[in-house]
Amino acid sequence: MQMKSSLLLISFIFLFHLGYSQNDTTIYYKANQKPALGKEDALAFTKIKKKSENECKFLYFGKKGERWIRSKHTRILTVENDSTIKILNQFTRNEYYKTFKPVGDYFYIKEYHKNGNLRIEGLSKSNIYNHWEGQVKRYFTSGELASISRYKNNQVRGNKNWLKNGKPFIDNIYTNVDVMPQFPGGELELKKYLTANLKYPQEAVEKRFYGDVYVSFVIDEDGSVVGTNISKSLNSDFDQEALRVVSGMPKWTAGKLDGKPVKVCYTVPIKFRMH
Missing domain, CATH: 3.30.920 (Metal Transport, Frataxin; Chain A)
Structure with missing residues (x-):
């Protein structure tokens, strides 16, 4: 019962x-x-x-x-x-x-x-x-x-x-806003930027290592890329190269919530592949 x-x-x-x-x-x-x-x-x-x-x-x-x-x-x-x-x-x-x-x-x-x-x-x-x-x-x-x-x-x-x-x-970060931040030219241009600027670590080439590093970052109210950090690591060489490329991105168009610019968090996979 x-x-x-x-x-x-x-x-x-x-x-x-x-x-x-x-x-x-x-x-x-x-x-x-x-x-x-x-x-x-x-x-x-x-x-x-x-x-x-x-x-x-x-x-x-x-x-x-x-x-x-x-x-x-x-x-x-x-x-x-x-x-x-x-x-x-x-x-x-x-x-x-x-x-x-x-x-x-x-x-x-x-x-x-x-x-x-x-x-x-x-x-x-x-x-x-x-x-x-x-x-x-x-x-x-x-x-x-x-x-x-x-x-x-x-x-x-x-x-x-x-x-x-x-x-x-960084405080007061959002993940889902009315107008999401945008890389100059859009998602396709972001992929082109990453492909063009990524350098394969020499030791990884010699040992034929490959894989993905996930980098998190924040798009500030003025569109700047700040707060880059590794959310999923591969090894130190890959991690440092992924951070370098993401930190060097040009300003984005800032995200907006209720009509005001806000900080928005992003995570992108940086793919290391040998061709």
């Missing part, structure tokens, strides 16, 4: 906080994760498909030009008990957990990295999908604090950021 009651509670929490009137639901977003009324008004949307009483699938879509592109990072959420949800990224096979605790009209959410370290924590209007309100903290896999953000109705209103070594980074 106790087990049956627990299952009913789990089912109730699951269905109620998704706002289900049927099996599936879709959540639409404008720039900066601002809730949108429908697809015609949105830049992204999340489709939540119910698989069973305690399991659902999250499908993510983003708009590129006039096309909707589906993300590879489909997630499966499984409600394990009345305070814990297991999350599986089907693309990376990364599995992690979130816990939730009712706090007034909200839930206090804690998500954990696979190694058990805290990943993110803060207040959300839903225990199933994250709709943030107030202060939200994010952490690196190693456990160090990565950022403290302020949210209002799921929209970022400001943030403080740190590097993995604990040093302060």
Whole structure:
């Protein structure tokens, strides 16, 4: 009888906080994760498909030009008990957990990295999908604090950021804005710039090394490229060359949110290939 009651509670929490009137639901977003009324008004949307009483699938879509592109990072959420949800990224096979605790009209959410370290924590209007309100903290896999953000109705209103070594980074960075920054001439010209300026490290040529380095950077309010750092390393020679090329990029057209220039974070793969 106790087990049956627990299952009913789990089912109730699951269905109620998704706002289900049927099996599936879709959540639409404008720039900066601002809730949108429908697809015609949105830049992204999340489709939540119910698989069973305690399991659902999250499908993510983003708009590129006039096309909707589906993300590879489909997630499966499984409600394990009345305070814990297991999350599986089907693309990376990364599995992690979130816990939730009712706090007034909200839930206090804690998500954990696979190694058990805290990943993110803060207040959300839903225990199933994250709709943030107030202060939200994010952490690196190693456990160090990565950022403290302020949210209002799921929209970022400001943030403080740190590097993995604990040093302060650039504050008030956005990832999704009304007008995204643009390299002079567009995406094709960016690819041409990277190809033309990238120099293959001599030692790597001799040893026939190849691979990708991921470089993160910020486009400042005036279009300058600042805050370059390695988000996925290959080796020191490749890393330094990737940083050199990205740091030397010309000014971009700055991104805008609510009509004002803002700092926007980017990550690009720098591909080292021998031809």
